[in-house]
Amino acid sequence: MAVTIKDVADAAGVSVATVTRALSQPDKVRPATRERVRAVASDLGYHPNRAARGLITGRTGNLGLIVPDLANPFFPGIVKGVQARAHEADHAVFLADTDENPAAEAGLVRRLAKQVDGVVLCSPRMPETELRALAAEIPMVLVYRRIPGAPSVTAGFLDGMRQAVSHLVALGHRRIAYVAGPRTSWANRERVRSLRGVTRSSAFSRSSASAGIGRPMNEGAFPGIGRPTNEGTSPRIGRPTSEGVSVDVGVSTTGGARDEVAEIELIEMGSVMPQFEGGVAAADRILATRATAVIAYNDLVALGLLHRFAARGIAVPEDISVLGFDDIPLGAMVHPALTTVALPKGPAGRAAVDLLLTPQMVNQQLPTQLIVRASTGPAGG
Amino acid sequence: MAVTIKDVADAAGVSVATVTRALSQPDKVRPATRERVRAVASDLGYHPNRAARGLITGRTGNLGLIVPDLANPFFPGIVKGVQARAHEADHAVFLADTDENPAAEAGLVRRLAKQVDGVVLCSPRMPETELRALAAEIPMVLVYRRIPGAPSVTAGFLDGMRQAVSHLVALGHRRIAYVAGPRTSWANRERVRSLRGVTRSSAFSRSSASAGIGRPMNEGAFPGIGRPTNEGTSPRIGRPTSEGVSVDVGVSTTGGARDEVAEIELIEMGSVMPQFEGGVAAADRILATRATAVIAYNDLVALGLLHRFAARGIAVPEDISVLGFDDIPLGAMVHPALTTVALPKGPAGRAAVDLLLTPQMVNQQLPTQLIVRASTGPAGG
DNA sequence: TTGAAAGCGATACCAC
DNA sequence: GTGGTATCGCTTTCAA
Secondary structure, eight states: OOOOHHHHHHHHTSOHHHHHHHHHOGGGSOHHHHHHHHHHHHHHTOOOOHHHHHHHHSOOSEEEEEESOTTSTHHHHHHHHHHHHHHHTTOEEEEEEOTTOHHHHHHHHHHHHTTOSEEEEOOSSSOHHHHHHHHHHSOEEEESOOOTTSOEEEEOHHHHHHHHHHHHHHTTOOEEEEEEOOTTOHHHHHHHHHHHHHHTOOTTTOEEOOOOTTOTTOTTSSTTTTSOOTTSOOOOOSSOOTGGGEEEGGGOSSOOOTTOEEEOEEEEEEEOOSSHHHHHHHHHHHHHHTOSEEEESSHHHHHHHHHHHHHHTOOTTTTOEEEEEEOOGGGGTSSSOOEEEEOOSHHHHHHHHHHHHTTOOOEEEEOOEEEOOTTOOOTTO | OOOOHHHHHHHHTSOHHHHHHHHHOGGGSOHHHHHHHHHHHHHHTOOOOHHHHHHHHSOOSEEEEEESOTTSTHHHHHHHHHHHHHHHTTOEEEEEEOTTOHHHHHHHHHHHHTTOSEEEEOOSSSOHHHHHHHHHHSOEEEESOOOTTSOEEEEOHHHHHHHHHHHHHHTTOOEEEEEEOOTTOHHHHHHHHHHHHHHTOOTTTOEEOOOOTTOTTOTTSSTTTTSOOTTSOOOOOSSOOTGGGEEEGGGOSSOOOTTOEEEOEEEEEEEOOSSHHHHHHHHHHHHHHTOSEEEESSHHHHHHHHHHHHHTTOOTTTTOEEEEEEOOGGGGTSSSOOEEEEOOSHHHHHHHHHHHHSOOOOEEEEOOEEEOOTTOOOTTO
16 A cells, blocks of 8 residues: 555654644754654655545645547647646646537536646537536636636737738738638638638638538538638628738738738638548649649648648649648648748747746737748749 | 545445445445445445455555656657556556666655556566565566566567668668667667677677767777677687578568578667657768668667768668667658558556566567568669 | 634445 | 434644
8 A cells, every 4th residue: 555644653753743844844843853754755755646645735736637538639739738847836737628629628528627726628610509608617727719707828819810911912822821720610710710811802802612521512511611700890891901811021020021012812712621531632622723822721731731732743832822820840841831821829828827826817928930931922923 | 525435324324334245345234225226326426435345455446656757759659558557447557667777766656656556667677686576565467678587578579670671681781780778778789689690790790889978989998899709609700600690581571582691790789868859869870881781679779870961961762771669659650651660559558567467477569560661672773 | 822612525334 | 215414634722
């Protein structure tokens, strides 16, 4: 059997109370006894049972972390950040991978609830009402999602999108396609909103193309995609205003020409799964739009595009530029290397833990940074 | 405060003992009371506190999982397998990423010890003596490592290596380079041993080249690498025996010609870090050996090779064939797609959990499978 | 400065 | 069948 506090007490010839104090309130014990107890403790290899401690203190020293899919290279970065910060604060981490199944998440959180001091939740798809109910039951920090009533850590999507579009515009691109992620995903909604905001495009100037994984023939598979929603500007019928389709390249942090104003045509492709296969599936349709550049929902989708383009003999960036989101390690390993908007992963994880350890109702927004690599180049080769 | 068993007991008008029984030994309670208690429990949203339960039962319902680096795409697969099986068995999983720091592992295990029923340990580098000490303290299953005294789950490296070499030989390759992983890694030692066994090459017939990340000029950086060890056959000075350097292609499961016997020259490169950068660093030295095919310690290293070859204008597989180990998802996404020896990841994780839940001192060996993709082709273009 | 004892939430044993 | 209670390992009053 494992060594308990009583074993230490007996061996040191003191009471259990003294052992506790010697270990956690050193100044409330005579130096001599303290050292003796500590010696005996480390001698016996005593480690307090945190579960038993938690029972009485109410704090477990554990955190929960829920992610949708560890196989998506975006998440290990977050997990590592959470772990690193948690260990610094002497906390252990329960990890649960929900396999992209939002329905399982609430159950997992509740199962963990009694064993943790709080939960870091990466849940792009759980319905907001459910999320709110959960946040009321247990201390919780959201990562890459924001809802009223819960602290969260996100990134400056709007700024990131601005950097991305400015970069492409500076390279001469005017027809830009966007491959959307899951409609229900918060991150996708934010990206679409940012993109529309940045391009200031009206409903009229925006083309749309529908699509769906596994059923490319069904035009109605994703109703609502490509149609204006109440999130963006209201639709305008008629000619686009000059304001509606212009973007000031000078906003860019990439050093593009200042004060140039360009007309941009944003082509919104349908939703795909946020995975490699999603990109592969969307590639051919993008070519059909004759866009000169494409922004993908995330790097995995972008890699799928690159893969299919390579298979079809389409040169990147000569024939078409490709830009992703996330900055997963993989993006730097492929040829051509992927230009991407880097989202903080480790820092986001660390920040989330901090918010859990020092509860405060804030929505922390981390910076994004465009990383220019070989997959984007001048329009028209 | 959270709802406890006493709350349920009071609300149902029974004792806490009855509540426990109604929930965990249904047949020892009168159906009427059982249903009433259960109704009240779910009404109040009661979930037993597993920490308190563990205190008395001695079983926590939790598992520990320790991996060296989640950012290596090999490990998420294992983690997912462990999680899936653990959740099926109603267990939660503590995850710890040691950041490739073997020294931290023992501490992490001990910190978790009291809160888990056992630990799944992926530790290719921890010294065996330390590992053994740990295994004596807490139920533990090793993944992709084998030591006496602890149950483990590994894969048929020898068979995998045989498939790999047979494949290359069938394609006409006779000069094959191997890029080693960390010298202290169990998996690397096994791969080297398998490779030597398969090629049955003597010390004389084996060339060697030394190397090290960041100090390619230092010939002595990795003493021991490329030299025969007591793991392989003892060195022979003089002409290689025919037995020493031949391999029967017919052994292959890839359908190579039967009964052909070929002479193989194995060129052992030095150790590199088991990462993309390791492969990038080794690429140029491999070209200098004029090997027509190269087997990399793992897929990440292989991807580094591909990357550097592409940058130098070396065509794969026309100029050189590249073969990896692991089958990480990434390998299928690049151009050319990577031929690799697939190691089971999810199944290994599941098997490890099974071994923990049903303790048995076995060393389970899972099958490997060569996956042929575009990065290997006929020798000489 | 130290020890005795209550109590955290749940289970298991022993009466009834 | 059901209830009372000792117990798991630890922390925290409360006395001494």
